Amino acid sequence: MTQFKTVGLVGRLGSDTAVETIKRLIAFLSQTDCAIILESDTAASLPGSGLPEVPREQLGPTCDLVIVVGGDGSLLGAARAVCDHGTPLLGVNRGRLGFLTDISPDEIEDRVADVLQGRYDSEQRFLLAMSVMRDGQKIGGGDALNDVVIHPGKFLRMIEFEVYVDGQFVYSQRSDGLIISTPTGSTAYALSGGGPLMHPSLDAIELVPINPHTLSSRPMIISGSSQVRLLVGMQNTAFPHVTCDGQTHVVTQPGDEILVHKKGARLTLIHPVQHDFYDTCRRKLGWGSHLVD
Structure with missing residues (x-):
């Protein structure tokens, strides 16, 4: 049976x-x-x-x-x-x-x-939950097993944003975007962007800049329990997109906040x-x- x-x-x-x-x-x-x-x-x-x-x-x-x-x-x-x-x-x-x-x-x-x-064999994989906030109201969101990515959309131009982790300012950046990846996603877009591989059992989140304008910008690994907050720069002439696993997206505008953290429910994969x-x-x-x- x-x-x-x-x-x-x-x-x-x-x-x-x-x-x-x-x-x-x-x-x-x-x-x-x-x-x-x-x-x-x-x-x-x-x-x-x-x-x-x-x-x-x-x-x-x-x-x-x-x-x-x-x-x-x-x-x-x-x-x-x-x-x-x-x-x-x-x-x-x-x-x-x-x-x-x-x-x-x-x-x-x-x-x-x-x-x-x-x-x-079975294992648990965590997902990321993403929300886009505008003037204190949620205007969109989604879940991602691989990654949440902020990028310029169809416009080939740099975007500006600030990165905060657990409320602490990390850096401001001008780049083609940022990949926020789970360990599952570390073998996908994050790997192509120069990020390290992470074992699926790790409780960690990876931040991988996409073509940053400064040579000192490097991938960073943070705790899986962290909340990442991105603030879309007011000087952007493009309207950055935020995608979940490359399959769902939200269009932002200057001043919007993007919140990313671990989703409560986990996925069970069978092997x-x-x-x-x-x-x-x-x-x-x-x-x-x-x-x-």
Whole structure:
């Protein structure tokens, strides 16, 4: 008997390979005692499946497990939808790099069978909660598993802002923006921006400047319990954007405040047994293996 009674399926939109993998999953899960539910947009790619479907925001309260077929971007969207409900996520990689979606399609039946029988590793990942305040009122916000980024939007010009951590002034900066990253996001945009890798178990937040105007501006790691406050400079001619995981955004204006802190609810990620973060780094980033095999 499986410990997961209802399994939700989410697929990468516009990907034929993801659709084929979901069909394999459906065929396999149909032989178990699991109920299968499709996320609504995914169901649109599988006409005539006859399976029940729910909007993404209903996956959390409806399912015991959600399997995401796609890349890390697909999993990020699902993570924000299910986090508040404690529903675990399992990723099947049909994207490119795939730090979070770590099951390969050719082993899908064996790996999913292990998970359904309770043979898996799980870990908790924290998200960031972001709010944009204007004249003391919240005008927008969002959650991020990877990162919150302030950037100039479509305008190629520097922006000015001040950074505060736990109420203390850190610095003012002129740059293309700032990446505020979780340990999960340290393998994503923050890594491209020159930030260090952080082990997923760390309780820390990373601040990575994007093309700063001073050579002394460097990435900084702060406590995961810190609150970061950004004050958008009054001299900005652009209207900086704030994005969460590159998928949701809020447009700011001079004088706005951006507040970022750890979200209360955590995400549960499921991995195959003996999942190894360092092995993932070796495979995905091309690190050297043992000198003698």
